[in-house]
Amino acid sequence: MTETTSQPRAMGRPLARLEGADKVTGRAPYAYEHALEDPLYLHPVLSTFARGRVTGVDASEAEALEGVRAVLTPGNAERLADTEDREFAVLQSDEVAFHGQFVAAVVADTPETARQAAGLVRVDYERSQHDVVLTVDHEGLYRPESEGGPASDTEQGEVEEALERAEFLVDHTYSTPTEHNNPMEPHTTVALWEEEAGRLTLYDSTQGVHVVRASVAAVFGLELEQVRVVAPHVGGGFGSKGEAHAHDVLAAMAARALPGRPVKFALTRQQMFCLVGYRTPTIQRVRLGADREGRLGVLVHDSVEQTSTVKEFPEQSAMCSRWMYAAPHRRTTHRMAALDVPVNFWMRAPGEAPGMYALEAAMDELAQACGLDPVELRVRNEPETDPQSGNPWSDRQLVRCLREGAERFGWYGRDPAPGARREGDWLVGTGVASASYPHLFNPGSVAHVRYGDDGRYEVGIGAVDIGTGSWTALTQIAADALGCSADGVRLRIGDTALPEASVAGGSSGTSSWGTAIVTAARAFRAEHGDSPAPGASARASAAQDTVDEGYAVYSFGAHFAEVRVHSYTGEIRVPRMFGMFSVGRVVNPRTVRSQFLGGMVMGMSMALHEESFRDPRYGHIANGDFAEYHVPTNADVGDLRVDWLEGEDLRATPMGSRGVGEIGIVGTAAAVANAVHHATGVRVRDLPVTPDKVL
Ligand code: MOS
Known part of the structure; x- marks a missing residue:
């Protein structure tokens, strides 16, 4: 692409974060903070050694505690539809493959009860020899074949x-x-399963709402439309929130076991050292x-x-x-x-x-x-x-x-x-x-532009701001692409209800999403001219050939x-x-x-x-x-x-x-x-x- 944006006026300016005031005054909801009625709380039980089998789980003491709603174990957990990605095969077998793996989980009325009950779950194991030390002459060394990726050698x-x-x-x-990645906000998911509607909603701390939706839908055998992932604000990720991890599956599993009630699950800092890469x-x-x-x-x-x-x-x-x-x-x-x-x-x-x-x-x-x-x-x-x-x-x-x-x-x-x-x-x-x-550029992101009754352009894309400034940068990009001021743009991101967008990873977010926004803005102008009627809209995806090969x-x-x-x-x-x-x-x-x-x-x-x-x-x-x-x-x-x-x-x-x-x-x-x-x-x-x- 060689067509330049006309002289940029918004880009290049040191605009302060548009959501900054909301963040520092506590009005910007992070995943755990979404106000939902009647939440339940999940606390997991983690394996205490690196390799072997779970031979038995005794949850009777935990279940007897007042306020405990469910104890999930490998014995009673929902069988998942797709466990080809074995990171997501949560509680699907008795096999233990690393220290800190989920072997059970408690859901209770309060986080304190969930945590106390998790400590009462008795897990019996059969331990095997493990191998956790990398050496330069390790006998298991092999050459990775990266399909479609760059050659290994x-x-x-x-x-x-x-x-x-x-x-x-x-x-x-x-x-x-x-x-270990240590973003300030731990990995958190609030999952809600609405049985009659057949709808799963995740308020998730993630770098990519659409990426998480795709994984979770596949794991539970749901259509994409049945799953919504919401992440308006994220307190850092550094890559560790670049895909769904096992905790997303566990939270969703708990929610499906207890339909109608949101299940809140925030990993502790210590748990992050085993479960999020x-x-x-x-x-x-x-x-x-x-x-x-x-x-x-x-x-x-x-x-x-x-x-x-x-x-x-x-x-x-x-x-x-x-x-x-x-x-x-x-x-x-x-x-x-x-x-x-x-x-x-x-x-x-x-x-x-x-x-x-x-x-x-x-x-x-x-x-x-x-x-x-x-x-x-x-x-x-x-x-x-x-x-x-x-x-x-x-x-x-x-x-x-x-x-x-x-x-x-x-x-x-x-x-x-x-x-x-x-x-x-x-x-x-x-x-x-x-x-x-x-x-790095991820093709396939889609943006929509709609001219509102209030004379502002609504620009929507299912991108995520992980704390880096995407809200602001994308607004500036949209303003220049539409030829209006940054105030004239109302950006919507952080929700799979918005068009498909790639992950905030590989330093590709602004490039990939911004290109989709520029493309949609050009389509909007081509279709509606410079004086659009209220309600006029356009939608476009970033072209595959954006980067000059x-x-x-x-x-x-x-x-x-x-x-x-x-x-x-x-x-x-x-x-x-x-x-x-x-x-x-x-x-x-x-x-x-x-x-x-x-x-x-x-x-x-x-x-x-x-x-x-x-x-x-x-x-x-x-x-x-x-x-x-x-x-x-x-x-x-x-x-x-x-x-x-x-x-x-x-x-x-x-x-x-x-x-x-x-x-x-x-x-x-x-x-x-x-x-x-x-x-x-x-x-x-x-x-x-x-x-x-x-x-
Ligand atoms: Mo970066 S490690 O691709 O989020």
Whole structure:
């Protein structure tokens, strides 16, 4: 698509969140808060070991408690229509496949009663040997076949010869731990089954109402029209709410057992550590071979990851090495082992976040080996076209991000020697890393436009605002597409009663939904002209061919970090970070800035704080709460700044924008870890970089 929107007037403005006042005054209903009459409350019973069978459930004590309405067990639960996706096969058999799996559930008049009764349900088990530890030589490692997805392995040129020929060779293994998504709002579903109407309604905390509807309808053998999913406001997801999970099925199952009464189910923070996905640990070997000038001849990136026996999810961490740098000889591979662990899933920039940590840490090691400035090394390896497809870039601005970012951060003039700068007891260092994220676009979203009696345009699409600013950005996009002011648009989202829309995932939401809105607005104008009659309407879907296939469409950026490491205690502080990005047109500078800041905080967190410890004895996460799973607080975040290059990429979307949700976390951990190395001379290759590792 090359047709441009006429000079945008709403896009580009730092409009404050339209629903912001409602949110901070408590008037914006989140899933659990929807006011429904006579609700019941669900509390689940989770398995207490990683593999085996439930041999018996004694619910008599629980059932005897006043206020208990039902106890669901594998013995009495509804048989589901479709359990091909085994994550959804809730209470369908006596098999236990991971620690924390649903083995029963209590529904009661109050949450307290439900919880107390859940504690009274006695479950007997037969335990089997389990396997929950990923190793680089795990005997179950296999190559995932991703149907329709990107190839698991790629190879170009003569890799082995090139490795032998390289004048400088960096060959290291980097590892990242299990990490858990921790959005502020836990995963919550309120389910209501109306027996006579044959209608199931879910008020769900999700990144995609239509996605959840499709899954839940299939699982229960219902028509799509029988299921409605509502999510006007969502308190974050980071990928973990990108699809339905087992709790949606359990809540709906309970509601169907107790027709006419809404069943409320909010996972506890601890339960979120077993049931809503997580980032697999990765073990990544990166080999970079370069000539005397630091030009890469060969790049090999091999990643080992885990998945669950229940359902396969490949993280694909080596993908970034297919497009980041020029190297004629190149290989990427992914291997996985299926363990007795919960289902892993999306966590902000799945693949790119761990992958770019490894690649960008290795690039730093190569810069040091070649005696080159790390910014210069990256500039020298800039590919003219996409190394993977040979296609020209739509808008590759990595070098500008690196150079302008370096200027703005005050990168130049540093002494490259590690451990050279000391201020009192603190060692000071700086680090850099590239960022990149592919432009993902989900076809098939539909929008409708209707001119109302009040002279405003109602724009409807079943999209979701997960806290990122979609309400506001989509309103701005609609205003420009219709040639009116933002006030002239009344946006409706967050409900499957509205037209089909793709998930808020893969940084694709604004691109995909915005394109549908622009398409519908153009259809509206074509049909009704500039002076429509009240009630005039149009509906259109985003075309399949929105993205120009002849181009490699990616976003880029550069992260700079300064760290201080205490020479006696190993305490690591990050006083300064700067991120410079190129994402095409910025639809709303205020919300986009927040996305970058949030991504960078999460990347810094990945570098220094986040690590889920899976206890090999029982297979559970030993630190599954906010007391022990560390995420940064205000005191951990220093002077954090972001900026971006002005741009417009009409090969990506008709708005000229690309996605912004994930690139902020990509490469960030490497910039911090590289800075720690510069400060101390200690190269930590297993995240997080904690004090014990730098001393
Ligand atoms: Mo993002 S991890 O695709 O929500």
